[in-house]
Amino acid sequence: MLDSNFLRENNARHSWQPMGHPGECRDNPPPVIVEAEGNRIRDLDGRQTLDAVGGLWNVNLGFSCEPVKRAISDQLARLPYYSTFRGTTNDKVIELGYALREFFAEEDMGRAFFTSGGSDSVETALRLARQYHRIRGETGRYKFISLRNAYHGTHFGGSSVNGGYRFRESYEPLLPGCFHIPAPYCYRNPFDESDPEKLAAKCAAALISEIEFQKPSTIAAFIMEPVLGAGGVIPPHRSFMPAVREICSAHGILLIADEVITGFGRTGSWSGSRHWGVKPDIMTIAKAITCGYFPFGAAMISESMAEIFESDKTEAGFIGHGYTYSGHPVGAAAGIACLEETVRLNVKDNAAARGDQLFAGIKALKEKYPVVGDVRGGHGLMLALELVSDRTAKTPADKATVERIHARVYEAGVMVRLSGHNLFLSPPLVITEAEADEILAALDAGLAVA
Numbered sequence: 001m002l003d004s005n006f007l008r009e010n011n012a013r014h015s016w017q018p019m020g021h022p023g024e025c026r027d028n029p030p031p032v033i034v035e036a037e038g039n040r041i042r043d044l045d046g047r048q049t050l051d052a053v054g055g056l057w058n059v060n061l062g063f064s065c066e067p068v069k070r071a072i073s074d075q076l077a078r079l080p081y082y083s084t085f086r087g088t089t090n091d092k093v094i095e096l097g098y099a100l101r102e103f104f105a106e107e108d109m110g111r112a113f114f115t116s117g118g119s120d121s122v123e124t125a126l127r128l129a130r131q132y133h134r135i136r137g138e139t140g141r142y143k144f145i146s147l148r149n150a151y152h153g154t155h156f157g158g159s160s161v162n163g164g165y166r167f168r169e170s171y172e173p174l175l176p177g178c179f180h181i182p183a184p185y186c187y188r189n190p191f192d193e194s195d196p197e198k199l200a201a202k203c204a205a206a207l208i209s210e211i212e213f214q215k216p217s218t219i220a221a222f223i224m225e226p227v228l229g230a231g232g233v234i235p236p237h238r239s240f241m242p243a244v245r246e247i248c249s250a251h252g253i254l255l256i257a258d259e260v261i262t263g264f265g266r267t268g269s270w271s272g273s274r275h276w277g278v279k280p281d282i283m284t285i286a287k288a289i290t291c292g293y294f295p296f297g298a299a300m301i302s303e304s305m306a307e308i309f310e311s312d313k314t315e316a317g318f319i320g321h322g323y324t325y326s327g328h329p330v331g332a333a334a335g336i337a338c339l340e341e342t343v344r345l346n347v348k349d350n351a352a353a354r355g356d357q358l359f360a361g362i363k364a365l366k367e368k369y370p371v372v373g374d375v376r377g378g379h380g381l382m383l384a385l386e387l388v389s390d391r392t393a394k395t396p397a398d399k400a401t402v403e404r405i406h407a408r409v410y411e412a413g414v415m416v417r418l419s420g421h422n423l424f425l426s427p428p429l430v431i432t433e434a435e436a437d438e439i440l441a442a443l444d445a446g447l448a449v450a
């Protein structure tokens with residue numbers, strides 16, 4: 001490793017950070033993470049912290065998962081790359097495709113189209129959704145509907161269906177034909193509705209109204225995260241996604257479940273769709289597919305959609321889409337090992353138990369600290385604390401306050417994610433009960449400096 005003075009002097013000077021202002025990052029350089037073990041990371045100053053972010057919602061098995069590391073290094077030695085563009089393939093991609101079909105059999109997912117990450121997976125899903133309708137002769141179906149507050153990555157397609165203005169505004173005009181309905185976000189919504197079930201019904205009614213307004217025969221797909229993640233950690237009422245499924249089916253609209261965060265156990269179920277008892281038409285996955293150790297993802301396509309593509313006898317079924325790294329053998333090898341470990345350790349059950357523990361803990365913190373306006377969780381290891389300066393007016397807490405709290409939590413030994421005026425928790429799914437208590441104690445210390 002280069003010496004620490006060099007790293008400190010050059011931190012945030014020669015590269016820009018995603019989701020950051022370059023000038024601000026340069027003036028306030030971030031902690032430099034240099035090592036990790038178990039569920040803990042270590043920075044350049046030697047400070048060890050428990051990673052309650054789980055990398056970036058992806059390091060589900062912690063940082064020391066030897067079988068995944070071994071699979072990557074073995075594969076690098078044997079075949080570090082070969083293309084899966086038509087004409088060749090590789091052994092690992094065949095094996096992973098088979099394993100994923102089995103793993104997602106309950107959702108009826110029949111095929112995988114491999115990508116390099118979540119944004120690629122979303123882009124793939126949106127493109128294949130349009131193509132599906134064209135193959136069936138419904139060429140007018142090109143529009144997409146999604147939820148405000150949604151996050152679907154940063155490609156032009158994904159940002160067009162994203163909810164937050166921060167991911168959209170600077171890059172407009174975006175894709176034409178993308179429309180948004182209110183998210184089932186109890187704390188803030190245009191219906192002034194705080195009852196989750198009633199709100200779910202109102203959002204579902206808004207979907208029907210938007211579909212009717214746009215004309216059903218113009219809409220290709222509705223895309224949603226089963227539990228909204230980066231847009232605020234918003235778990236809908238359990239009636240919402242089944243209602244969306246019904247509405248989509250009734251209007252010939254495909255349902256894309258963006259499972260980039262919720263896939264592989266984070267909600268306490270193997271997928272977010274399974275959590276709500278729904279079978280989508282396409283599922284986008286990434287992140288935990290390789291525990292974050294290798295950039296990789298996939299769009300999973302339902303058996304019935306696959307049948308339409310595969311039985312097509314014209315050029316319409318030709319998939320003019322793909323990435324140099326689609327089906328990368330090292331990523332595929334990591335995915336196979338990761339899936340085996342994910343199932344062997346049955347991480348979904350621990351995610352559910354530790355999620356309940358953390359949710360009870362942050363609810364108690366809300367009682368103690370007025371700066372906590374809302375807490376969200378209750379579905380595995382996706383939790384949020386929304387910070388406010390005035391509970392009645394729900395005024396978002398100012399930047400200085402949230403940054404002070406965040407810094408204090410870090411000093412107290414825990415990394416949490418700061419996003420706007422929210423603190424997010426998405427620790428590895430293998431955290432222990434004692435580690436969950438550590439997270440709560442650090443949050444307690446942080447909120448005390450509000």
Ligand SMILES: Cc1ncc(COP(=O)(O)O)c(C=O)c1O
Binds near residue numbers: 117120230258261287
């Ligand atoms: C639900 C969802 N979709 C898509 C993405 C984009 O994934 P990536 O950052 O790997 O491109 C993310 C990333 O956080 C996500 O949370």
